[in-house]
Amino acid sequence: MTFNQPAGYSYLAERFPALTRHLPRLPLGDYPTPLQRLGDRRRGLWVKRDDCTHPVYGGNKIRKLEYLLGDARQRGSADVVTFGGVGSNHVLATAIHGGALGVRTTGMMLPQRMTDYVRGTLERHQQIDSRLLRSPAARRARVDLMRQLRDGAESGLTVVPLGGTSPRGSIGYVNAALELATQWKRPQPPERIYVAAGTMGTAAGLAVGLSLLDWPTEVHAVRVTAPFQVNAIGMKKLTTKLALLLQRHDPRVGELATPWRRVTIREDYLGEDYADVTPASQRAVDESMRRWGLPLETTYTGKAMACLLDDLSEHPSHGDWLFWHTYNGRAAPGSLGALESGYADFLSLCR
Ligand SMILES: Cc1ncc(COP(=O)(O)O)c(C=O)c1O
Structure with missing residues (x-):
């Protein structure tokens, strides 16, 4: 075996x-x-x-998402929200694998240091049309945003924690x-x-x-x-x-x-x-x-x-x-195209 x-x-x-x-x-x-x-x-x-x-x-x-998305599926929720720095592997993995299963992922993006893979991560988000939002700094604004996401999710929202x-x-x-x-x-x-x-x-x-x-x-x-x-x-x-x-x-x-x-x-x-x-x-x-x-x-x-x-x-x-x-070893397919403003804007979250 x-x-x-x-x-x-x-x-x-x-x-x-x-x-x-x-x-x-x-x-x-x-x-x-x-x-x-x-x-x-x-x-x-x-x-x-x-x-x-x-x-x-x-x-x-991937191994974590199997159980987290399994939970979302069991609850019948087609919307997931998760969190991470602009270059987060976890937000990208959730968007790619959730998307393939018909689960819509919203990534709440936090500031992080600029690294050579941040741009590539955003390019991949752009390619799959990920929904990314800036995570508000103030707690109150974060709660309000989560409430809005919850209200907009017809079949319930599953919160996937930081890093899965x-x-x-x-x-x-x-x-x-x-x-x-x-x-x-x-x-x-x-x-x-x-x-x-x-x-x-x-x-x-x-x-x-x-x-x-x-x-x-x-x-x-x-x-x-x-x-x-x-x-x-x-x-x-x-x-x-x-x-x-x-x-x-x-x-x-x-x-x-x-x-x-x-x-x-x-x-x-x-x-x-x-x-x-x-x-x-x-x-x-x-x-x-x-x-x-x-x-x-x-x-x-x-x-x-x-x-x-x-x-x-x-x-x-x-x-x-x-x-x-633990790091994704699969190269991005070919050219992913220049970053359009909707995604390039997230670069300003880099320190
Ligand atoms: C490539 C990579 N390796 C290791 C880790 C650490 O895993 P964990 O968050 O489960 O400690 C992460 C995520 O944080 C990661 O993206």
Whole structure:
């Protein structure tokens, strides 16, 4: 049961079928994503290629959206609102995959630092005619805008949280950990998993999945956003809520012993601000390409890889370490055209 599963196969549903009824999932991705060695056999380095979760637009958001859009579908709501910086991968992934399912997505856009992919993200939004709005700075105005969106949504509005991170969205990464277990043929589970942490859903889902598997694997969650978004207290809350959600809907899930304890938040890689191109991140992107031909970027995966590379030089003899790739690896199709004013205007949200 390792390769050639039908697209959208759910490893979690196979183990706990009762969950399917209560926590519906809309299969979107192509699974299992490849598990590959990095470098020669003597080095226990691996990569899980979630850059390849979807042939059109992949990355880690797809697994979360399967449960978030599954929820929208079950409620019968054809409108979704979500949030993110102007270059947000999550808003784009929601617009692309929601749109393909006939769900209309409104993206509430927040300011962010200018990076080389912001323009490309807006071009893709323009290509699929995404509805983007500026998220008002004042709380009151935000509430009013949400009310207007709710009133305008004939069949109900589903709110998808920032980064797709909620207990429900994070189930996608519980599923991903179980998927990894079907591919893993070494005598011992991996000693460590390295993953970028922006809103923590990916790392939290993996931690709960690893607890379900009863693997001793540590999760090194490399913080790439501000400390208020990624921290140990938040991780404890999120993993606890996620475990309770699963247990509530299928008691066979059982007690999961302290999943958050396996997560170490790695603090030294953000730089000054979200999306900062740090020298360490740039070096990791270059080195990953040179050594393994593995493309990364500087905001998320480059930072997670910088952490792994630092640890490698400190621990020359180590067990199996796995790098979890999270950035969409599918190139945009051809020329996307110049940005028209409706979309170019969002560039002014960049700092
Ligand atoms: C490419 C990429 N990698 C990693 C992450 C971090 O995932 P999470 O928000 O689940 O911590 C994000 C989003 O924040 C992302 O877009």
